[in-house]
Amino acid sequence: MYKLKLLVTGGLVAFAATQLAFGVNITIFDKLSGGSYFGAGPSGRGGEDQEVEPGNLAAQKWDLEGFNLTGTRLTLTGGYDFRTGVSDGIRNYRPGDIFIDVNGDAKWGTDIFTTRGDGSNKRLSNADYKFDYVIDVEGPSYSVYKLTDSSQTGSVYFRQNDESNPWRFIPGNEPKVAAGSVEYVSHLSNRQVGFMGDLNGPSHYTMSVDVGFLGPELESSLFKYTYECGNDNLIGRVPDTGNAGLLLLGVLAVGFLAHRSLAPASQPGCFAVCSRRRLHPTNAGSGQEDARGRSPSDAS
Ligand SMILES: [Ca+2]
Ligand SMILES: [Ca+2]
Ligand SMILES: [Ca+2]
Numbered sequence: 020m021y022k023l024k025l026l027v028t029g030g031l032v033a034f035a036a037t038q039l040a041f042g043v044n045i046t047i048f049d050k051l052s053g054g055s056y057f058g059a060g061p062s063g064r065g066g067e068d069q070e071v072e073p074g075n076l077a078a079q080k081w082d083l084e085g086f087n088l089t090g091t092r093l094t095l096t097g098g099y100d101f102r103t104g105v106s107d108g109i110r111n112y113r114p115g116d117i118f119i120d121v122n123g124d125a126k127w128g129t130d131i132f133t134t135r136g137d138g139s140n141k142r143l144s145n146a147d148y149k150f151d152y153v154i155d156v157e158g159p160s161y162s163v164y165k166l167t168d169s170s171q172t173g174s175v176y177f178r179q180n181d182e183s184n185p186w187r188f189i190p191g192n193e194p195k196v197a198a199g200s201v202e203y204v205s206h207l208s209n210r211q212v213g214f215m216g217d218l219n220g221p222s223h224y225t226m227s228v229d230v231g232f233l234g235p236e237l238e239s240s241l242f243k244y245t246y247e248c249g250n251d252n253l254i255g256r257v258p259d260t261g262n263a264g265l266l267l268l269g270v271l272a273v274g275f276l277a278h279r280s281l282a283p284a285s286q287p288g289c290f291a292v293c294s295r296r297r298l299h300p301t302n303a304g305s306g307q308e309d310a311r312g313r314s315p316s317d318a319s
């Protein structure tokens with residue numbers, strides 16, 4: 020009995036340690052079934068790990084894996100490099116901004132944009148998307164703005180990925196409600212983040228910001244993130260119940276990320292076409308990883 024108790028206690032400690040690393044995973048399904056999966060995907064909470072949106076090239080470097088909340092510290096994890104963006108060898112697809120809905124009326128995961136022709140920065144009205152705040156990320160720092168129906172945002176690059184809109188905020192006269200520094204960490208292992216990646220080396224990146232400016236609205240918040248080409252879309256939502264436990268974990272874990280050292284952000288072999296739906300509409304598997312977790316484009 021004593022041994023069993025030790026095992027149970029040990030298990031709880033191990034579970035807590037896993038949770039403390041990144042807080043609580045609040046990722047939810049992005050509404051797009053039939054996504055492009057790779058490795059053993061889809062896996063993870065919401066089925067968002069080892070997954071990108073339907074018809075797109077599937078590889079770790081384009082993968083957005085999860086939103087985690089540690090107190091008021093929001094962390095995004097992915098194979099995508101949130102600091103530098105990722106290149107397909109032709110252009111670099113830049114990081115995006117974090118959109119927040121606090122009253123449950125935001126439109127996400129569905130294509131409501133009718134403009135034709137690829138290209139990012141086509142203007143979208145927030146009157147259609149109904150997000151309430153945006154964390155406007157500019158390299159090492161961010162500013163938070165309160166959005167209105169008059170606020171403007173930019174579309175993702177590929178029209179086939181319009182269900183991932185919006186990509187970024189286009190500043191107008193919105194009031195700034197907060198600002199801070201972004202923490203980026205790179206080259207994290209599967210074990211460190213709790214998500215699956217390439218087997219040939221640490222392949223996870225994180226980006227963390229503080230969402231304490233939301234105050235009580237945090238408990239009803241939904242977060243949305245995509246990058247410039249919209250190849251993957253990621254949604255997080257604070258659970259309706261259990262927030263007290265969530266916040267307790269957060270109190271215990273605050274500062275964990277701050278104590279990890281920064282590593283070089285570049286990752287070798289990051290050349291693959293971001294969105295191939297036009298080129299290979301029925302062959303999403305062309306980007307799938309082999310048994311060693313490498314996509315063909317990584318082999319060189
Ligand atoms: Ca992954
Ligand atoms: Ca994903
Ligand atoms: Ca809203």
Ligand SMILES: [Ca+2]
Pocket residue numbers: 049067070071072083251252253
């Ligand atoms: Ca997704």
